[in-house]
Amino acid sequence: MSKVKYYYDSETLSYRKIEKKKGRKLGIVLLSIAGILLAGFLVFLVYLNLPYVETPKEKSLKRELAQMELQYELLNKKMAEAENVLSEIAERDNNLYRVYFEANPIPEEQRKAGFGGVNRYKNLEGFDNSKLIINTSKRLDVLTKQIVVQSRSLDEVSQLASEKEKLLAAIPAIQPVENEKLTRVASGYGYRTDPFTKARKFHYGMDFTAPRGTPVYASGDGVVVRADNNSTGYGNHIRIDHGYGYVSLYAHLYKYNVKKGQKVQRGDLIGFVGSTGRSEAPHLHYEIFKDGDRINPIHFYYGNLSAEEFAEMQKIAHQENQSLD
Template identity: 75%
Template sequence: MSKVKYYYDPETLSYRKIERKKRRTAKYISMFVLASALFGFLFVFIASQYIESPKERALKRELSNMQLQYEFLNKKMDEAQSVLANIEERDNNIYRLYFEANPIPEEQRKAGFGGINRYKALEGFDNSKLIIESNKRLDVLQKQIVIQSKSLDEIAKLAEEKEKLLSAIPAIQPVSNEDLTRMASGYGMRTDPFTKARKMHWGMDFTAPRGTPVYASGDGVVTRADSNSSGYGRHIRIDHGYGYVSLYAHLYKYNVRRNQKVKRGDLIGFVGSTGRSEAPHLHYEVFKDDQRINPINFYYGSLSAEEFDELLKHASMENQSLD
């Protein structure tokens, strides 16, 4: 129950009851409500500036964690970039150099992306700069990896071709040293055994007993195994590819047939003295791009340094050939 208030009236010398006017009461109530609203708004405003809500704290933690993750991502990209740079250096200066391939230019490896703005959707956020830079670095890194992957695929193919080339080159002596009587004559000007005139001897003569094994000096395909070439008697020609052909003449008999594939070291025939020959021996020639070349430059696959020096000494002597 509300209290009744009185006031003293000096005219009547008595106490009178204080009557509240409804308008004044409404005014007081309105002022109280307005003041309360203003105070509440002020409190909420101050609280929003200086006091974090649970949701704001959670969002702030999430943002802080995201920034930390982006820092870790950038560190990992730095590490990946360092490893990739090392691979690129070896690719240009070792692998591609060894296989005689042109190095990939630096501007091609690290080129960005032109044209439209690829990162427009990432703009307008508080951390847009961080997000866009990270995405740019990641895109460039991915492009570099793709370029390097294609380069390594190319190197793998070149290595395969190089391996085939190394296997194809006629790189061993066609008659084993254990089976040789002597190296009778080398490549160069020699005395013809029949006319006694000096003429060019286009191969090397290996003296060995009749029936001595003759081996393919490199991988290839037998293109001829016949006696239809003047002076060579029974002979074999092997096409090694890459412009190389080897010839084995004056054979006693064959151990291969035309169009047969052979590997370096395969037994292809036996020493004889057929055709224009003075004694049992193997006449051996090497062609490169249809030009005869000195076979002595291709024995690195079967001779030691001492054996090669000895062979070179005998091959250099201007003696009489056997064919």
């Protein structure tokens, strides 16, 4: 049984019974329900926003992640620069170096080929930044492969350059006697009058008139394969094998300054002008062989003749005069 409550009425100077108003109880119930709903809503809001509430550790990890993304961006920029530089090197390699050394250019698809077959990046999948990491890794791998291809190409070019240098040093390229004013060209390559029979006969070399004892020089690097007088008509003569199919011959010598098997370089003194063998007067008979065939020596003086001097020598050498042997 609930207690009866009274209140003091100052107007009547008496105590009056407190009457319970109808609906008060219902209001309290509704107010309680409203409070519960409000509390639940607030709890729900807190629950929804829990992912956005960061702990100190989460903040630290987030900073590290942002730093990593920045580093990957910088790495991609550096790779872009490296790709541009490598592209320029590849262009020079194909259009300059390999052309000069007569090597086939490396196809573009070979330079920029990726990696087929097995998925090399499976272990990088499933992370928040997997796409960034995988793309960067692929780009780095392709760049590394391009560098390897280019490195091997440059090794090949270096080898070709070394061979080219040897070839250029070996090919006969200078006149075998001093002839600054071109006054010593007595007879050229082609049909000439034989000094002994007076018949028109093919002359397979060039004759340089010079006094007995005039120095004779090797026209290219090589090895002396003959220094004797055991060849009909040549008298004392020297043959130098320059490699690459080239052989030079120096005939009618007075004496030798080299011997068989000796290595010589372009410009080395190898002998002296004479008139031994089938010779009408002191001179040097000079021949060039390529793969066993005798060819015109006039094309092998680029080492010490200007364009004007070469044109003048051609004019002199083409005159059908009498040879000296």
